[in-house]
Amino acid sequence: MTSLALFPSPRRAGGRVLTAMAIALALAITPVARAEARVAPDTFADLAEKVSPAVVNITTTTTVAASTGPGPVFPPGSPFEDLFRDFGIPNVPGHNAPRRSNALGSGYVISEDGYIVTNNHVIDGADEIQIEFFSGDTLPAKLIGTDPKTDVAVLKVESPKPLPFVAFGDSDVVRVGDWVMAMGNPLGQGFSVSAGIVSARNRELSGTYDDYLQTDAAINRGNSGGPLFNMDGQVIGMNTAILSPNGGSIGIGFSMASNVVNKVVGQLKEFGETRRGWLGVKIQDITPDMAEAMGLETASGALVSEVPEGPAADAGMLSGDVITSFDGGEVKDTRDLVRRVADAPVGQAVRVVVTRDGKSETLLITLGRRELAEGESVPAAVSRPQAAERDMLGMIVTPITPEIATEMGLSSGTTGLIVKSLEEDSQAYEKGLRAGDLITEAGQQPVASLGDLDARIKEAKDAGRKSLLLLIRRGGEPRFVALPVE
Known part of the structure; x- marks a missing residue:
């Protein structure tokens, strides 16, 4: 049975490679000019040579708690003792002490002063982070900030010399059929290159801010956090997940579009945390029958189901309003609105156009900060009806x-x-x-x-x-x- 697998990172224990499941998403980015369409390249060698110095392998070290579960016990000196200890089987003498576990992933340098982008799950819980460069040099890295909602992490290394880095491309101009190249550390085989095309755009898996590019470039475990390049050597995606019946690549991979994480990376570098805009409404998509019931011409926009205390309420938004435009751009659906609001600066006053009672109204709303608003209480549940019916x-x-x-x-x-x-x-x-x-x-x-x-x-x-x-x-x-x- 085929299933969607988020990248596990290969792990090592006792000198042997093991695999451990982990989630992956990511980001990066500065918009650039649209690249013109190209014919199939004769070779990817020049591109690989150009970007390789900026791609890195990441090794993390984590202390694993002692195991207390049951398991086989062998007499001292048994040939099975070493075998089972190497593979992490509990209750072998000496095994129950805390031990160190290494995990592998990928990443890439985004500035000459040593900032590196990878997936949050690659470094989550790590005690130590080591960066291996294409040259063979290694440097320790410190964590600058993470965003679990998009599975992004920004690291920093101190290098005695400027580091090679890659630029970020505009994922919005990428077209289905464009050539792409992936690079990373699949299954611990560092600095591996694979190539393919963009198979689809705007894929959504499970996150609020999902916007994946689907590709048939081979992506496997350990590619987490690695870059997906266009033919100009710009990062237009971060390799994240695969659809596979066995955990290996079958040509259906997903890379988070670079534009999703543009502001996340910038905010993590500047503040060490995210600062997303907050409108303060509960919304839902409009179905064709709902549009008919409301007298709307099309089933588009975001229907406001509730306006709790917050920026939208202060500006006069009402339950039942249909948000059709945000900050000058058309709102297609709830997913579109959520992402655009999140990308808007906290404290910015934006014009929001709503349809109310068949008429268009414009509201000026000063956005709050989503991180501060999360966790607010909601009205109590209703569960026991009675009386006239x-x-x-x-x-x-x-x-x-x-x-x-x-x-x-x-x-x-x-x-x-x-x-x-x-x-x-x-x-x-x-x-x-x-x-x-x-x-x-x-x-x-x-x-x-x-x-x-x-x-x-x-x-x-x-x-x-x-x-x-x-x-x-x-x-x-x-x-x-x-x-x-x-």
Whole structure:
């Protein structure tokens, strides 16, 4: 069965190479001019010779705690004793003491004064970091800063002479079919080169800021943190993950696009930490049926499901607004908005265009800092409905009373309809609604009673709409759902 594998880094224990799973993402970068399309190169030798001095192998040393688990015990002098000790099997005499473990990865120099970019997982938890250069020289490195969200780390070495370094390319101009070359330390085989093409763009795996280039250039364990070059020798990606049934390359590799990490690397160098912009809204993508229910021409933009206390609330943004433009650029979807807000400077005032009640409005919002805002509390969950009830839109719903709200830990002024039950073959269930959800709006208007919901359903039908937009809350999280009214 084929699965997606994030790069493990080869590890050594007792002189033998072992492998250990680890996550990889990364970044780097300064925009450059668009390179013109090229024919297939006769050779990659000139390119490899040009960039090799700036690519490095990274070895980390970590203290591994003593093992206490059961295992085979052999008499002193047994031939199996050395064998099992070398391969890390516990309960061999002398094995249970803390030991040192080495891990291997890749990286590259980004400035002549010794800054190096790699993956966070390559150096995570390391006691010592050693950099091996193409020349054979080695230098110790100190950690400048990391960003676990993008798996990026910036290191620094002190060199008596200026170091060769590579420039960063603009990953946004890379096209499917462009030639690329990867270089790194796969499986401990340092300074290995592989070549291929860009197979796809804008791949998303699991992270908030994912923007991967897919390539068929051979990428294996130990390539983590290594660069993906264009034909001008510019870094346009950082090798990160592979899709493989066996852990080895089958020609489906993923490199984080260089532009994703441009500001991350700069911030880590300047501050030792990230400082991402924060808008202060909860958002969701707009589906075609939701667009129809809202009277929108296209299912694009980011729908605001909640506006807690923060920059957006201070500027007058409301739940139900559709964000269509941020800082002068069109917003395609939630993923697009999240990344662009994160890249915007903290404290910057930006123009945000929203669609509200069929009209366009522009808000001037001064961005906060996401790192400071994370971890804020959310409203309590709703779980136990009761009182008067009716079957509406395929659900049994009941109004919430002040007594029920207090019992559930909500404020006494909480209003809405609770979903008491629904059938698994209903449209509401298929759209994701579940018993215990709290409906607070219908047709982008508050609902506090069954009569309110009746009125919203009638209004949608009178307007010729096939669906009604509901705002629900589950576990403190708001979400819009469009349900058919026919």
